[in-house]
Amino acid sequence: MPGIRIAIGLLSASVIAWQLVLIQILSIAHWHHFAYMVLSVAMLGFGASGTLLALFRRKFLTGSGFLIPFLMLLTSLAMGSSVYLVENIVGGFDTWLLFIDNSEIVSLVLVYLLYTLPFLTGALAIGLILTRYAADIGRIYFYNMAGSGLGGLTGVLAMWLLFPEQLAALFALLPLVAAYFCSSARNRKRLAPVALLALLIAGAGIFNPPRINISQYKGLSGTMNLPGADVLSRESSPHGVIEAVKTDASRYAPGVSLNYTGVIPVEPMVFVNGNWSGPVKDPAGITDDILSHTTKQLPWLVRPAGNILITSTGTGRHAFHAIANNANHVTAVEPNPGLTGLTNRISHGFYGSSILDHTNVLVVHQSNRAWLNRSDGGYSHIILPTLDAFGGTSGLYALQEQYDLTLEAFAQMWDLLLDDGVISVTSWMDQPPRNTLRILATLAETAERNGIAEPERHIAAIRSWSTITFVLSRSPLTGESADRIREFCERNQFDPALLPGISMGERQQYNVTESSFFGYMDAIVKGDRTGFYNEYLFNVVPATDNRPFFSQFLKSGNIGDLITQYGRQTVPFIELGYLVLLLTGVQIFLAAVLFIVLPLFRLGWRGSKKSWTLIYFGGIGTGFMFVEINLIQQFIHYFGQPVYATATVLGILLISSGTGSYFSGHITRYRRGLEGLLLLLALLVGLLQVVLPLIIGISISMPAIVRIAASVLIIAPVGFLMGMPFPGGIRRLSGTDSAQVPWAWGINGCFSVISTVLAVWLALEWGYSTVLFTGALAYALAGAATLVISR
Numbered sequence: 001m002p003g004i005r006i007a008i009g010l011l012s013a014s015v016i017a018w019q020l021v022l023i024q025i026l027s028i029a030h031w032h033h034f035a036y037m038v039l040s041v042a043m044l045g046f047g048a049s050g051t052l053l054a055l056f057r058r059k060f061l062t063g064s065g066f067l068i069p070f071l072m073l074l075t076s077l078a079m080g081s082s083v084y085l086v087e088n089i090v091g092g093f094d095t096w097l098l099f100i101d102n103s104e105i106v107s108l109v110l111v112y113l114l115y116t117l118p119f120l121t122g123a124l125a126i127g128l129i130l131t132r133y134a135a136d137i138g139r140i141y142f143y144n145m146a147g148s149g150l151g152g153l154t155g156v157l158a159m160w161l162l163f164p165e166q167l168a169a170l171f172a173l174l175p176l177v178a179a180y181f182c183s184s185a186r187n188r189k190r191l192a193p194v195a196l197l198a199l200l201i202a203g204a205g206i207f208n209p210p211r212i213n214i215s216q217y218k219g220l221s222g223t224m225n226l227p228g229a230d231v232l233s234r235e236s237s238p239h240g241v242i243e244a245v246k247t248d249a250s251r252y253a254p255g256v257s258l259n260y261t262g263v264i265p266v267e268p269m270v271f272v273n274g275n276w277s278g279p280v281k282d283p284a285g286i287t288d289d290i291l292s293h294t295t296k297q298l299p300w301l302v303r304p305a306g307n308i309l310i311t312s313t314g315t316g317r318h319a320f321h322a323i324a325n326n327a328n329h330v331t332a333v334e335p336n337p338g339l340t341g342l343t344n345r346i347s348h349g350f351y352g353s354s355i356l357d358h359t360n361v362l363v364v365h366q367s368n369r370a371w372l373n374r375s376d377g378g379y380s381h382i383i384l385p386t387l388d389a390f391g392g393t394s395g396l397y398a399l400q401e402q403y404d405l406t407l408e409a410f411a412q413m414w415d416l417l418l419d420d421g422v423i424s425v426t427s428w429m430d431q432p433p434r435n436t437l438r439i440l441a442t443l444a445e446t447a448e449r450n451g452i453a454e455p456e457r458h459i460a461a462i463r464s465w466s467t468i469t470f471v472l473s474r475s476p477l478t479g480e481s482a483d484r485i486r487e488f489c490e491r492n493q494f495d496p497a498l499l500p501g502i503s504m505g506e507r508q509q510y511n512v513t514e515s516s517f518f519g520y521m522d523a524i525v526k527g528d529r530t531g532f533y534n535e536y537l538f539n540v541v542p543a544t545d546n547r548p549f550f551s552q553f554l555k556s557g558n559i560g561d562l563i564t565q566y567g568r569q570t571v572p573f574i575e576l577g578y579l580v581l582l583l584t585g586v587q588i589f590l591a592a593v594l595f596i597v598l599p600l601f602r603l604g605w606r607g608s609k610k611s612w613t614l615i616y617f618g619g620i621g622t623g624f625m626f627v628e629i630n631l632i633q634q635f636i637h638y639f640g641q642p643v644y645a646t647a648t649v650l651g652i653l654l655i656s657s658g659t660g661s662y663f664s665g666h667i668t669r670y671r672r673g674l675e676g677l678l679l680l681l682a683l684l685v686g687l688l689q690v691v692l693p694l695i696i697g698i699s700i701s702m703p704a705i706v707r708i709a710a711s712v713l714i715i716a717p718v719g720f721l722m723g724m725p726f727p728g729g730i731r732r733l734s735g736t737d738s739a740q741v742p743w744a745w746g747i748n749g750c751f752s753v754i755s756t757v758l759a760v761w762l763a764l765e766w767g768y769s770t771v772l773f774t775g776a777l778a779y780a781l782a783g784a785a786t787l788v789i790s791r
Helices: 002-029 031-056 059-061 066-089 101-132 132-156 164-170 173-181 184-205 219-224 283-288 295-302 317-326 338-351 368-374 407-415 435-449 479-492 516-526 530-534 556-566 576-602 610-639 641-670 672-697 705-723 726-736 738-766 768-788
Strands: 229-237 240-246 269-272 275-277 306-309 328-334 361-364 377-384 416-427 459-463 465-473 495-498
Touching: 002 066, 002 101, 002 132, 002 173, 002 229, 002 295, 031 101, 031 738, 059 101, 066 101, 066 164, 066 173, 066 184, 066 219, 101 317, 101 576, 132 164, 164 184, 173 184, 184 610, 219 229, 219 240, 219 269, 219 275, 219 738, 229 338, 229 516, 229 738, 240 338, 240 465, 269 338, 283 295, 283 317, 283 338, 295 416, 295 459, 295 465, 295 479, 306 317, 306 738, 317 328, 317 377, 328 530, 368 407, 368 465, 368 530, 377 768, 407 416, 435 459, 435 465, 435 479, 435 516, 435 530, 435 610, 459 479, 495 516, 516 530, 576 738, 610 726, 610 768, 641 705, 641 726, 672 705, 672 726, 672 768, 705 726, 726 738, 738 768
Parallel strands: 306 328, 306 377, 328 361, 377 416
Antiparallel strands: 229 240, 240 269, 269 275, 416 465, 459 465, 459 495
């Protein structure tokens, strides 16, 4: 028996660790918001395993002594080989091509299935252990949940040591070891060839890992296609894989004036998970910074440099620009210490020094919002990173939580400014206008919320052939600063877009665009803003902490109008991220029905009170996943990084819910215990809407150990109760209507799988508060059904 406990602990740890690694791999190949896809894949595997156990329970139990270690070895084989099969055989899938190339949809389905296999076999082994050793269910379930929690911690720590494609194979060794602990001597001999194959595949994956196919539309892919491209350094961390690339054909001059006659230098470029981060600048070139010939010079024209705050500083490009404009002090906030560390090493290797080591630059390794919470302020300038990308991102960031761009974040920035301080943000020009209008709306509403009756007197914007830079000044713009801006635009062939007293003729001197763009801008800063929000084809209402999806512009009700105006083939390239969510949602729903529910019809659905089984197990499955997805998404704000957030939430939630399952028998023995539990749980989930933002706001800038402790205080009590309804419901069915137990597993699994996508969609459309409210409602509905129907 001790061997089986250790085995289930190791297997559970491998499943969670591998899940985190898969999130990182998809972040590299695509974008980090595919975390929801990993959760849905995991739940699909667990749901399908429950159905298989229900269908073939007798056969599985008869051969369980052999099948348990065999399934663990299959899990090891699947973990060790699936990344290779996806990247080298299937070739992955490309998000951008899903709506114009049907073969990409086939590839997406194959990727789903291959990544589901480790979860399916692992869950089968876990379920079979729990079924066979039901008499020791308490201790075994504890090892199961404790192993899961430790797997989350191990997965995060291991990302500092090895690359994700290696870790996928490394964690495949855990099920292999687990199989040894739960095998008899006879079965070890029988399974030796399979174990050897699993070991060889895992070893090959660790020492000769597959190459991850990065989307051809990511910055790194384009750079590596340039002549002479060479990777100077590649490092791994939970924040992502950081790569420095050098090529003589790559020169960084975003939106530089067409009048610029200087030399654009060749510089190493740095990427994180394939996404552009910035160039590594030579500190010796600080006297003639090329950004001084772009629209990014605007904040320094409004007022002289003083004490500067730069958010998401990356490679220090904006710190370089601030020093070039004679900043007294620069606070450069960067959540990723690996990024600044690699930048320093590359810079010292090429130039002998680094801008991040400048005596006037202080580098702070915290999330931007954490620093805004703890900073004493007194800033003359707050400089944000450039929004979007050259040519646009087609809404690929629609599902990404961008807490640095919410109204609450800008309110914090406003409070940290000097009386004449400014906030500056640059965006690439996009067509049709979305990023540019939303950031302008955010600045205008920030000013109004701080008592500014005429935002147009506080906002300036200038436009080049490719970029537009906005400045929000805490004090009204002066005539002198407006004159400097106009003279700068004339010298560089830029156009002022917003200035006090601006004329239409000034706006279109050098860079012609649709005149309606300026009408949109005027409506936002001094017109009927609410009416414009309602009438405009895209959603450009400012993002909030409740709906932090700054790059989500699609109005679901306007999809038909978009197709009419832009064409069916074009629309996906305008708002791809949202449409990919809908596509994957349909696929996940079909897979859940196909692999979880339909097979159960072989058993037939016998017994009474079927409606209770459907509402109860559907409700608790939905409630659990809505709370889990919501916590993960909101904890990205808290920890500043998706992998940290996922590991923390899953670790605490699984351990606490496992503990709750262990004690569930004590509650359900009472006559109305289950009903009372569910209604209490609904109340606590509802209270999370109030408690969660308060605790996050108070402790976000505190040390990691404090935030982890606060996370335990938030999650563990709710998780403890969330672990009770499922075993409690199964006990009730087992005692009165055991024929419905397989259906209970299937319904719970199906609703859990579907809820992973549904929760993300609800958050996009109505915000996190709606997701939590719906989760609470699902638990309340299960409680009401128990109260009314089951007795």
